[in-house]
Amino acid sequence: MLIRKIDDMHVHLRQGEMLESVLPYTAMQCERALVMPNLMPPILNANDVINYRMQIMEVLSNTKGKFFAPLMTFKIVPTTSAAEIDGLKQAGAIAGKLYPDGVTTNSQGGVSDFKALFPVYKAMEECGMVLCLHGEMPNAFSLDRETEFLSVLKDVALNFPKLRIVLEHATTKDAIDCVKTLPANVACTLTVHHMYLTLDDVIGGALNPHAFCKPVAKRPKDRLAIIDAALSGNPKFFLGSDSAPHAISAKENACGAAGVYTAPVLVPALCQIFEDYGTITKLEPFTSQFAAEFYNLPLNQHSIEIVKEPWKVPEVCGTIKPFLAGQTLNWKVV
Ligand code: NCD
Ligand code: ZN
Numbered sequence: 103m104l105i106r107k108i109d110d111m112h113v114h115l116r117q118g119e120m121l122e123s124v125l126p127y128t129a130m131q132c133e134r135a136l137v138m139p140n141l142m143p144p145i146l147n148a149n150d151v152i153n154y155r156m157q158i159m160e161v162l163s164n165t166k167g168k169f170f171a172p173l174m175t176f177k178i179v180p181t182t183s184a185a186e187i188d189g190l191k192q193a194g195a196i197a198g199k200l201y202p203d204g205v206t207t208n209s210q211g212g213v214s215d216f217k218a219l220f221p222v223y224k225a226m227e228e229c230g231m232v233l234c235l236h237g238e239m240p241n242a243f244s245l246d247r248e249t250e251f252l253s254v255l256k257d258v259a260l261n262f263p264k265l266r267i268v269l270e271h272a273t274t275k276d277a278i279d280c281v282k283t284l285p286a287n288v289a290c291t292l293t294v295h296h297m298y299l300t301l302d303d304v305i306g307g308a309l310n311p312h313a314f315c316k317p318v319a320k321r322p323k324d325r326l327a328i329i330d331a332a333l334s335g336n337p338k339f340f341l342g343s344d345s346a347p348h349a350i351s352a353k354e355n356a357c358g359a360a361g362v363y364t365a366p367v368l369v370p371a372l373c374q375i376f377e378d379y380g381t382i383t384k385l386e387p388f389t390s391q392f393a394a395e396f397y398n399l400p401l402n403q404h405s406i407e408i409v410k411e412p413w414k415v416p417e418v419c420g421t422i423k424p425f426l427a428g429q430t431l432n433w434k435v436v
Pocket of ligand 1: 114140206207236314315316317344346347360361362
């Protein structure tokens with residue numbers, strides 16, 4: 103079966119050898135991907151955007167995946183000023199990503215005064231840039247962080263009715279319900295791993311560092327709400343994998359890094375969920391249409407072929423353990 107090549111609206115491609123190792127998987131399945139800016143040092147200004155894009159394009163030129171375009175972002179920090187936004191747009195950034203202080207990988211020194219950035223949101227609204235929110239409230243109890251952040255989401259959405267806002271990687275029914283009630287300028291990305299995992303997969307038995315990510319997987323009812331939203335055909339919900347590679351040594355560690363590396367299994371793992379919980383025909387709008395419409399991008403012009411044919415996910419891809427490592431999946435990208 104052919105499906106339109108997909109848009110992954112939230113991916114961590116990293117830099118250097120890690121970039122070389124992970125980019126082929128994304129480029130093979132995705133025609134576009136929104137590339138996250140939480141590098142060390144982060145993507146903060148127009149030059150950073152241009153340089154990081156060049157690094158990606160250089161690796162891409164040695165990669166098999168054809169017809170792939172990175173969509174660039176910058177990181178919104180407490181010192182970001184409204185005056186920088188036009189330059190960032192001209193450098194090719196289509197979205198700004200806001201990380202609340204300390205809630206995830208490389209978010210130290212992030213935002214805690216969300217209102218102080220109102221002039222930045224205003225400038226983004228005026229130039230048609232998208233605001234991507236990591237929706238977790240700093241210092242809240244870990245299972246309540248996303249729910250407590252929803253007041254910030256509502257506040258920004260209602261104050262900036264023309265600003266397009268994406269609540270990234272929703273993990274709770276509360277967040278899904280909230281996004282549904284907000285106006286059409288608010289959308290939400292969903293990951294594939296949060297369609298598979300609950301907190302029990304992380305800490306219910308022996309600790310599994312490879313299922314640990316931010317926001318952490320929650321309750322069974324939350325997992326079902328995510329699957330339900332993905333299958334609903336509601337255009338507010340589209341794919342953002344949050345594929346977040348870390349070397350095995352950084353995951354199996356007393357200070358284990360947060361992030362699940364889903365890029366190698368992205369489309370097959372999604373096919374399985376869509377088949378098990380609904381129908382495979384609902385996949386394409388979720389992966390290849392709704393994000394394009396929200397971001398005002400043309401629909402992708404190329405296709406990928408998916409077949410129902412069992413294959414075993416490798417235990418490791420380079421230095422990284424992929425999601426569903428060692429398991430047999432029923433769907434495959436040709
Ligand atoms: C991401 C990473 O590793 O960069 N980690 C994660 O657990 N999702 C950062 C993020 O998106 O929160
Ligand atoms: Zn992420």
